Amino acid sequence: MGVTTFTQEITTKVSPARMFKALILDIHLVPKIMPQFIKSIEFVEGDGGVGSIKKTTLAEGTPFRYLKHRIDALDADNCMCNYTLIEGDVLGDKLESISYEITSHYQTKGDYNVKEEDIKEAKDKHIEVYKIVEEYLLANPNVDAEATCAC
Numbered sequence: 001m002g003v004t005t006f007t008q009e010i011t012t013k014v015s016p017a018r019m020f021k022a023l024i025l026d027i028h029l030v031p032k033i034m035p036q037f038i039k040s041i042e043f044v045e046g047d048g049g050v051g052s053i054k055k056t057t058l059a060e061g062t063p064f065r066y067l068k069h070r071i072d073a074l075d076a077d078n079c080m081c082n083y084t085l086i087e088g089d090v091l092g093d094k095l096e097s098i099s100y101e102i103t104s105h106y107q108t109k110g111d112y113n114v115k116e117e118d119i120k121e122a123k124d125k126h127i128e129v130y131k132i133v134e135e136y137l138l139a140n141p142n143v144d145a146e147a148t149c150a151c
Contacts, residue, residue: 008127022137030133034129039057041057054069064088094110
């Protein structure tokens with residue numbers, strides 16, 4: 001098994017606390033903001049705290065059906081969440097899991113090496129999600145998506 005790691009920095013016009021709340025704490029917002037990509041998000045284990053498992057069902061027409069993430073660490077006061085993609089067709093037969101912190105760690109199966117174009121595609125998707133959420137929050141300043149974290 002190998003590990004490929006990358007770091008990504010995203011600049012946004014929305015406060016880090018508000019982005020954190022919209023993307024991590026208020027998961028019900030994401031399907032409403034991006035119905036073309038995400039059909040639903042629900043906790044299948046736990047209540048959103050550490051150890052919880054969240055299932056994201058993707059919209060029809062997207063290349064994948066679903067993802068399951070486990071929350072490994074959550075510190076809302078400091079806008080920090082570490083989670084691991086543990087199941088879903090996006091992993092295919094080459095990836096064991098993907099852990100997300102400030103960096104992403106792709107845990108591969110066997111001697112498979114993650115291709116640079118796959119990492120670029122993942123980065124581009126993350127940026128797209130952030131930009132869609134940012135646009136929504138800027139257009140809807142009254143949406144209660146302000147966290148109390150000190151980030």
